[in-house]
Amino acid sequence: MIEFRDVRKEFPDGTVAVEHFSLVIPSRETTVLVGSSGSGKTTLLRMINRMVDPSSGAVEIDGENVLEIDPVRLRRRIGYVMQNSGLLPHRKVVDNIATVPLLNGTPKRQARERALQLMDTVGLDRAMADRYPSQLSGGQQQRVGVARGLAVDPNILLMDEPFGAVDPIVRADLQQELRRLQQSLGKTVVFVTHDIDEAFLLGDQVVILQQGGRIAQRGTPAEILAAPADDFVATFIGADRGKRELRVREVGGRRVLVDGDGRPAGVLTETP
Numbered sequence: 001m002i003e004f005r006d007v008r009k010e011f012p013d014g015t016v017a018v019e020h021f022s023l024v025i026p027s028r029e030t031t032v033l034v035g036s037s038g039s040g041k042t043t044l045l046r047m048i049n050r051m052v053d054p055s056s057g058a059v060e061i062d063g064e065n066v067l068e069i070d071p072v073r074l075r076r077r078i079g080y081v082m083q084n085s086g087l088l089p090h091r092k093v094v095d096n097i098a099t100v101p102l103l104n105g106t107p108k109r110q111a112r113e114r115a116l117q118l119m120d121t122v123g124l125d126r127a128m129a130d131r132y133p134s135q136l137s138g139g140q141q142q143r144v145g146v147a148r149g150l151a152v153d154p155n156i157l158l159m160d161e162p163f164g165a166v167d168p169i170v171r172a173d174l175q176q177e178l179r180r181l182q183q184s185l186g187k188t189v190v191f192v193t194h195d196i197d198e199a200f201l202l203g204d205q206v207v208i209l210q211q212g213g214r215i216a217q218r219g220t221p222a223e224i225l226a227a228p229a230d231d232f233v234a235t236f237i238g239a240d241r242g243k244r245e246l247r248v249r250e251v252g253g254r255r256v257l258v259d260g261d262g263r264p265a266g267v268l269t270e271t272p
């Protein structure tokens with residue numbers, strides 16, 4: 001479990017990115033921080049692995065204040081996946097994935113074998129192992145980024161807009177892959193996005209943020225959809241435009257669900 005207790009972050013230039021932020025992030029689930037630009041999502045994420053330290057308050061992992069854990073040790077046991085994959089351009093795919101295990105002292109052959117297994121896990125053809133990142137598509141690069149994040153077999157995986165830079169079709173593919181991975185691996189995933197659809201798709205817990213890291217609403221996607229806390233949330237999730245409302249329409253004897261604009265969303269079937 002990760003816990004934020006009344007966290008505040010003021011940067012040296014006086015910018016207060018986050019104030020009075022408290023949140024419990026349960027283990028083995030996906031928590032999504034979603035909000036518009038500048039709401040403090042990245043700052044919050046980076047406080048978990050000490051890329052940023054809080055000005056006051058505490059961030060705890062299983063009851064231990066992260067400030068008491070050496071930052072290098074901490075980062076080597078927490079996976080971190082970012083937008084544009086953050087791969088080292090002059091290193092082959094397999095070496096990019098194996099970077100942190102090698103730093104941790106894993107023997108080279110073992111680290112390489114594990115990297116190849118992780119390529120299978122994230123759906124990358126092993127034939128790409130000896131390519132350089134620039135020889136991969138954007139979606140493939142992101143898969144390498146995810147494999148690298150998983151390479152130390154972390155309990156915690158931090159993901160900062162990992163699919164933000166790829167086209168919508170590849171993005172949908174990566175999202176499904178992550179859902180599948182999450183079901184089989186059961187990591188504690190903290191995922192940052194500004195895309196509410198992505199948040200609802202991936203999050204067990206969704207936290208909608210306003211400026212300063214103020215929590216507008218926190219809950220399961222269903223809870224938020226069923227009862228948006230205020231106008232801000234309603235607008236943010238599109239409920240105010242009827243975008244989220246589905247209605248039943250009879251078409252050729254089948255019951256089709258249509259959204260607020262009348263576009264089909266799916267077919268309704270009886271559960272046995």
Ligand SMILES: Nc1ncnc2c1ncn2[C@@H]1O[C@H](COP(=O)(O)OP(=O)(O)OP(=O)(O)O)[C@@H](O)[C@H]1O
Pocket residue numbers: 011012013015016017035036037038039040041042043044194
């Ligand atoms: N190193 C820094 N020095 C000063 N201000 C910073 C620094 N890093 C972030 N900020 C400011 O803190 C606030 C929160 O930034 P943060 O990057 O956490 O937001 P975000 O929600 O992740 O935004 P985005 O979606 O654009 O990445 C912003 O006002 C930002 O300008």
